[in-house]
Amino acid sequence: MVPQSMFDGIKVIDFSHFVAGPHCTKMLAEHGAEVIKIEPLSGDPARMLPMHKEGRSAFYVQHNVGKKTMSLDLARPEAQKICHDLIKDADVVVENFSPGVMKRHNMDWETLKTINPNLVMCSISCFGQDGPLSTLPGYDYIGQSYAGILDMNGEPDRAPVFADLTFGDVSSGTHAYAAIVAALFHRFRGGPGQHLDLCLQEILFSYHEMNVQLYHASAGAFVPKRSGSSHGVAAPAGIFKCNERYLFVLALGAQWDKLAKTMGREDMLSDPRFADLAARGANKEAVNKAVQSWLDSIGDPDEALKILQDARIPSAPILSVPEVMEHPHTKARNMVRTLVDPVWGELKVPRTPLRFSAFPDTPEQTAGFLGEHNHEILSEVLGYSAQQIAALESEGVINAKHI
Amino acid sequence: MTRKHVLEGVRVLDFSHFVAGPHCTRLMAEAGAEVIKVEAQIGEAARHLPVIKDGRSGYFIQHNRGKKNLCLDLRTKEGQEICHELIKTVDVVIENFTPGVMKKFNMDWEAVSKVNPDVIMCSISCLGQEGPLSKLPGFDYIGQAYSGVLGMTGEAGGYPALSGMAFGDISTGAHAYGAIVTALYHKVMGGGGQFLDIALLDCLFSYHEMNVQVFDASGGAQVPQRSGHQHAFVAPLGLFKCKEDYLIIVAIGAQWNNLVKLLGREDWLDDPRFANPLVRNENRDEINVEIERWLSTVSDVTEAVRILVQDNHVPAAPILSVPEVMEHPHMQQRGIVQTVNDRVFGDVKIPGTPLRYSQYPERLELQAPFLGEHNEEILRDQLGYSAEKIEALKTSGVLSEKNI
Numbered sequence: 010m011v012p013q014s015m016f017d018g019i020k021v022i023d024f025s026h027f028v029a030g031p032h033c034t035k036m037l038a039e040h041g042a043e044v045i046k047i048e049p050l051s052g053d054p055a056r057m058l059p060m061h062k063e064g065r066s067a068f069y070v071q072h073n074v075g076k077k078t079m080s081l082d083l084a085r086p087e088a089q090k091i092c093h094d095l096i097k098d099a100d101v102v103v104e105n106f107s108p109g110v111m112k113r114h115n116m117d118w119e120t121l122k123t124i125n126p127n128l129v130m131c132s133i134s135c136f137g138q139d140g141p142l143s144t145l146p147g148y149d150y151i152g153q154s155y156a157g158i159l160d161m162n163g164e165p166d167r168a169p170v171f172a173d174l175t176f177g178d179v180s181s182g183t184h185a186y187a188a189i190v191a192a193l194f195h196r197f198r199g200g201p202g203q204h205l206d207l208c209l210q211e212i213l214f215s216y217h218e219m220n221v222q223l224y225h226a227s228a229g230a231f232v233p234k235r236s237g238s239s240h241g242v243a244a245p246a247g248i249f250k251c252n253e254r255y256l257f258v259l260a261l262g263a264q265w266d267k268l269a270k271t272m273g274r275e276d277m278l279s280d281p282r283f284a285d286l287a288a289r290g291a292n293k294e295a296v297n298k299a300v301q302s303w304l305d306s307i308g309d310p311d312e313a314l315k316i317l318q319d320a321r322i323p324s325a326p327i328l329s330v331p332e333v334m335e336h337p338h339t340k341a342r343n344m345v346r347t348l349v350d351p352v353w354g355e356l357k358v359p360r361t362p363l364r365f366s367a368f369p370d371t372p373e374q375t376a377g378f379l380g381e382h383n384h385e386i387l388s389e390v391l392g393y394s395a396q397q398i399a400a401l402e403s404e405g406v407i408n409a410k411h412i
Numbered sequence: 413m414t415r416k417h418v419l420e421g422v423r424v425l426d427f428s429h430f431v432a433g434p435h436c437t438r439l440m441a442e443a444g445a446e447v448i449k450v451e452a453q454i455g456e457a458a459r460h461l462p463v464i465k466d467g468r469s470g471y472f473i474q475h476n477r478g479k480k481n482l483c484l485d486l487r488t489k490e491g492q493e494i495c496h497e498l499i500k501t502v503d504v505v506i507e508n509f510t511p512g513v514m515k516k517f518n519m520d521w522e523a524v525s526k527v528n529p530d531v532i533m534c535s536i537s538c539l540g541q542e543g544p545l546s547k548l549p550g551f552d553y554i555g556q557a558y559s560g561v562l563g564m565t566g567e568a569g570g571y572p573a574l575s576g577m578a579f580g581d582i583s584t585g586a587h588a589y590g591a592i593v594t595a596l597y598h599k600v601m602g603g604g605g606q607f608l609d610i611a612l613l614d615c616l617f618s619y620h621e622m623n624v625q626v627f628d629a630s631g632g633a634q635v636p637q638r639s640g641h642q643h644a645f646v647a648p649l650g651l652f653k654c655k656e657d658y659l660i661i662v663a664i665g666a667q668w669n670n671l672v673k674l675l676g677r678e679d680w681l682d683d684p685r686f687a688n689p690l691v692r693n694e695n696r697d698e699i700n701v702e703i704e705r706w707l708s709t710v711s712d713v714t715e716a717v718r719i720l721v722q723d724n725h726v727p728a729a730p731i732l733s734v735p736e737v738m739e740h741p742h743m744q745q746r747g748i749v750q751t752v753n754d755r756v757f758g759d760v761k762i763p764g765t766p767l768r769y770s771q772y773p774e775r776l777e778l779q780a781p782f783l784g785e786h787n788e789e790i791l792r793d794q795l796g797y798s799a800e801k802i803e804a805l806k807t808s809g810v811l812s813e814k815n816i
Contacts, residue, residue, distance in 0.1 A: 015598045028621050040594060054665045058622070059645060059690040060629035067629040068622060118770070142742040146727040148662045150649070154729035157737035159651070159660065161576030162565065168651055168658055169731055170573050173564040173636065173644045176619035180583040183615075187590030188767045191443055194597045195418035195771075204770040211748050211766040212586075216579035218431050219461070219471060220734045221749065225761035226463035226470040233734040238571035242462070246553070248562070248571050255572055257557045262457070264549070286460075323549045325557035327572050330623045330636040333560040341543035344617055345624065357628035362584075362614030363591040366521075366607035367598070 014041025015368060019193070021045070021101040022092065023076065024083075024116070026053040028149070028175055029133050029209065030105035031072040032182025037101070037189070038075030039361050039372060045095065045386060046076040049083065050408050052379045064412040065352035070376040074348055078377030079386055080408050083114045087406045092116060094391050097125055101189055105133040108143045118204040128202040129192040133185050137208040149177040152209030157233075158216065164237040177209045184212050243286060244293030245300045248327065254310035255327040256317075258300055261286060264322050271320050272303040346371055380409030417444025417772045422596065423502040424448065425495070426479065427486075427519070429456035431552070431578050432536050432612065433508035434475040435585030436592070440504075441478030441778060442765045448502075448790060449479040450495065452486065453812050455783045467816040468756040473780040474763075477752060483784030483812050486517045490810045495519060497795050499527045503599075504592055508536040511546050521607045530605045532595040536588050540611035552580040555612030560636075561619065567640040584615045646689035647696035651731070652703055657713035658731040661703065661720065664689045670724045675702045754780060756815070784813025 012018075019042040023034040031046075031053070038044045046053075058068035081088040093115075096102060102121060104111055111117045111132070118130050132138060135147020142155065150171060153159045158177075163170040188205045196202060214221075219242075220233035239247025245268070246259040260268040269277045277283045277299065282292045289296050307313040310326065317324040328336065334345050334357065346360040360371060387393040387401075401407045415421070422445040426437045429451075441447045461471035482498075484491040495517075499505060505524055507514050514520045514535070524533050535541055538550020545558065553574060556562045561580070566573035588610045595606055617624075623636035626645055634645065642650035648671065649662050663671040668689075672680050680686040685695045692699060710716040713730050720728040732740065738749050738761065750764035764775065791797040791805075805811045 012598065012601050012603055015594050015603070017601075032621075036590075057665070057688065060626055060634070062629070067625045071625045072621070136742060137746050140742040140745040145721055146667065146725060148727050150660050150662055151727050151729040154660050154731050155737065155740070155742070157732050157734040158575070158577065158579075159658075159731050160733045163567075163573050168641055168653065170566050170638075170640045171643075171651065171660075172561060172575065173638055174561065174619045174623060175621045176561075176579060176583065176616075179619045179621050180579075180586065180615075183583065183590055184586050184766055187439075187586060187593055188769070190590060190593040190597055191418045191767070192769065194593055194600065195415070197597065197600050198415075198421075200415065200418070200771065206768045206770070207766060210742075211746065211764070213579075214737065214743070214748055215763040215766050216577045216582045217734060217763055218435075218475070218578040218582055220577060221738065222470045222474050222760055222762050223463060224734055224738070225759075226465070226757070229735070231463075233576060235576055236574070238566070238573055240574060241576055247574065250571070257553050257562065259551055259553065318548060321549050323551050323554050325548075325554045327557050327563045328560050329563045330560040330620060330627055331632070332563075333558065333617065334624065334627070336558070338539065338543040338545040338558070338613075339617075342540050342611075342614070344614060353629065356625060358625050359618040359620055360614070362587050362610065362618050363594070364609040364614070365591065365595065366609075367595075367603060 015365070016040050016042035019043065019101065020099040021103060022047065022095050022099045024102070024104035024106065024111070025133070026105065027055050028072055028178035029181040029185070030103050031055065032179050033131070033133065033185040033189070034076060034103050035072055035074060036183065036186045036361060036363070038374065044076040045382070046073060046078045046377065047092065048078060048080045048379060050080055050405070052080065052410070052412065056379070056412060063352055065350070067353055067356055070348060070350050070353065070356060071358040073376040075372065075374035076377055077382040077386065078380060079383050080380030082406050085406045087401060089115050091387070091391065093124055096121055096128065099125065100129060100193065102128060102130045103133070103185065107146065108134055108138045122202065126202055127196060129189055129196065129205070131185050131189050131205040131207065133181060133207050135209045137211060138206045147209065149175040149209060152177050152213050155210050156213035157220070158213050161220070161233060161235045163235045165235055169235060177213050181207065181209045181212045239293065239297060242290050244289045244296040247297065249301055249304050251304040251310040251313050252308055256304070256310060256314060257325045257327060258317065259323040265289065267320050268322050271316060271322065272299060274299055348375070350375060378409070378411050380407060383407050383409055415444065417776060418769060420444035422446070422504065424504040424506060425498050425502045426450065427507035427509070427514070428536065429508065430458050431475060431581035432584045433506055434458065435582050436536065436588040437479060437506055438475055438477055439586065439589045439765060439767065442776060443767070444776065447479040448482055448498065448786070449476065449781065450482050450484065450486070451783060453483060455814070455816060459783070459816060465757050468754065470757055470760045473752060473754050473757060473760050476780040478776065478778030479781055480786040480790060481781035481784055482787055482790050485810050488810050490805060492518050494791065494795065496527050499524055499531060501794060503532060503596065505531055505533040506536070506588070510549060511537055511541050525605060528605070530599065532592060532599065532605050532608065534588050534592050534608040534610060536584060536610045538612045540613060541609045550612065552578040552612065555580050555616050559613050559616035560623070561616045564623065564636060564638045566638045568638060572638060580612045580616050584610060584612045587615045642696060645693055647693040648699050648703065650700070652707055654707045654710060654713040654716045659713050659717055660729050660731065662727040667726045671726045674720070674724045674726065675706055677702055750775065782813070782815045784811065787811050787813055
């Protein structure tokens with residue numbers, strides 16, 4: 010029988026908060042898994058982040074569509090028992106607490122694998138489950154600092170700058186998603202459950218597609234350093250200004266010949282200072298100056314971009330987020346997904362980048378209110394009576410709120 | 413049942429080059445898949461990237477460990493026939509040419525799915541398989557420009573800043589890996605083959621964990637703009653200077669209370685101007701003055717981070733250089749820097765795979781292939797070609813090899 014969705018029947022218990030873990034479980038939900046998100050009584054702290062409407066965080070909505078929600082006090086044994094009972098019948102557990110917290114709640118891998126040996130448990134943290142930094146509080150930018158990412162952003166003689174988006178969190182969520190699915194695939198082919206230990210710092214460190222190797226293989230002769238708006242090694246590869254607009258232009262290999270001709274600078278093609286990639290890198294100021302002068306002579310960024318793109322020279326305008334959302338290409342590919350939230354109404358967020366020909370559509374999904382599915386899960390999944398549920402409510406083990 | 417890793421037995425035919433595609437197939441090889449990389453006679457572009465020793469690129473080694481190598485001319489009919497025969501035997505086909513190139517080689521999804529209807533084909537591109545921009549030549553930074561990522565990086569009002577690493581390429585490789593294992597899982601559950609369209613643009617755009625939603629939900633009142641050392645929308649979240657060094661401080665959740673106490677400004681706790689991260693951002697100058705004042709009383713950045721993190725549980729970190737990261741005790745203990753022993757290059761240090769499975773705690777020993785290293789082995793053992801036939805393909809220039 011062909012499954013209705015890719016993760017038809019896969020059950021996920023999700024203890025994660027903020028972005029990295031929730032992004033992972035959102036992807037699982039988008040591909041058909043049943044995700045039950047367990048939040049503390051005060052809610053996932055992401056519910057504090059903007060924008061807000063009637064107490065409802067649009068930030069939370071973006072990262073939690075498609076999940077059922079329970080709100081439990083995990084410090085209480087009754088709540089831990091509920092979780093253990095749910096995990097017995099689950100395929101996946103995801104959490105992104107600081108290492109040690111799950112153990113305090115009797116929900117570490119040692120405990121959970123005795124409850125369900127087929128379980129795939131994924132822990133996402135900033136620094137990993139062991140090592141001297143592991144118990145530090147962690148956020149994306151903390152991981153970026155310790156991975157040597159922030160040091161590589163900005164002008165060489167000035168303070169580093171950061172990208173105003175948490176690519177570490179979101180892409181760590183994707184890495185976790187991939188590791189979980191690989192482990193599910195392994196389990197389907199006869200392997201047991203297992204624990205996955207993923208961390209932002211290590212994922213971010215893997216983004217050095219060149220720096221680590223370059224530093225080591227050059228025996229320290231090449232020290233990676235931030236280089237502002239142009240590339241550290243290659244030229245031209247950087248951001249230029251055309252009138253008031255910034256443009257990115259890159260021309261390596263054969264593209265350099267095309268660019269020199271386009272700029273009317275055939276003289277540079279026979280000049281030994283620009284003979285190959287290494288020479289152009291060594292004389293990058295002269296190369297960049299030639300590109301800038303040409304852009305100044307054109308004066309109109311749209312025209313300059315058209316000339317470059319018609320000549321198949323890699324180039325792009327630096328777009329703002331609103332410009333991206335309005336761009337015809339973005340629209341043609343439905344890159345912006347419009348959610349319909351019960352409080353917010355329509356809300357625009359980025360679409361999942363995973364596109365499957367067998368499942369081309371993004372499902373209709375909403376994010377749960379805090380504790381929205383407490384009753385449903387306790388009574389229908391675990392068979393608790395109305396009195397039992399009422400008792401848990403009055404003792405403050407569970408709660409619910411319309412946020 | 414013993415298996416050397418989670419993807420053992422999965423076979424992959426890999427037409428990718430540079431970083432995004434090769435990173436995806438590297439992750440697959442590291443998880444035990446058998447990857448056959450197909451390269452053109454001159455070798456793929458990454459073989460020319462530094463550091464180069466005896467013709468061997470350290471850059472290529474990093475992104476191509478654990479793959480077999482078939483070097484053939486895809487423009488020839490014989491070369492395409494060999495690929496079609498191999499496609500019949502594999503689970504996954506991967507490529508990251510500009511859209512349209514695979515069709516020229518008779519290897520677009522339509523052709524591939526005819527040859528093997530159960531195959532999963534993953535096309536990775538900068539801007540996606542369709543849409544007005546799709547045919548443009550693409551690199552990581554092009555995707556960053558069109559996704560609004562570059563626009564969000566750098567000083568307010570100044571030039572945007574390039575990140576000194578290809579995070580778009582690498583993380584798109586990881587997305588492709590995630591999509592492929594999903595499709596493999598679907599296949600073993602009874603689904604068929606399918607086509608995956610993974611674009612850098614989509615991946616990079618998804619990194620706006622806040623900007624798209626804030627712009628939309630504020631009705632356009634909050635416009636995301638790069639803000640250099642401080643976060644655009646929430647505070648305190650930014651870079652600060654302590655003596656000659658930089659550190660980052662993130663105190664947007666419960667840690668705000670801890671920071672306020674450390675700064676001796678408990679009066680802010682019930683001041684409506686500091687009630688939540690968004691309004692704190694409107695008054696962030698006042699906060700930053702207090703943080704800078706406190707930092708001026710601390711001896712150095714190490715001490716500042718210690719006081720913030722250890723004593724007050726306020727998330728903070730020093731800004732480390734790449735060499736400092738490589739030497740850091742934490743990275744050493746976790747083995748984040750992996751030393752690969754290459755047959756020509758000797759030891760090369762690279763970032764290790766960040767996917768850690770408890771069942772397979774050891775990383776597989778893998779070598780990056782020479783150009784065309786496995787031509788004979790693949791044609792003979794997997795396709796049953798005779799020695800004469802292989803020799804003829806060599807002399808006609810369809811196959812070639814080189815120890816680089």
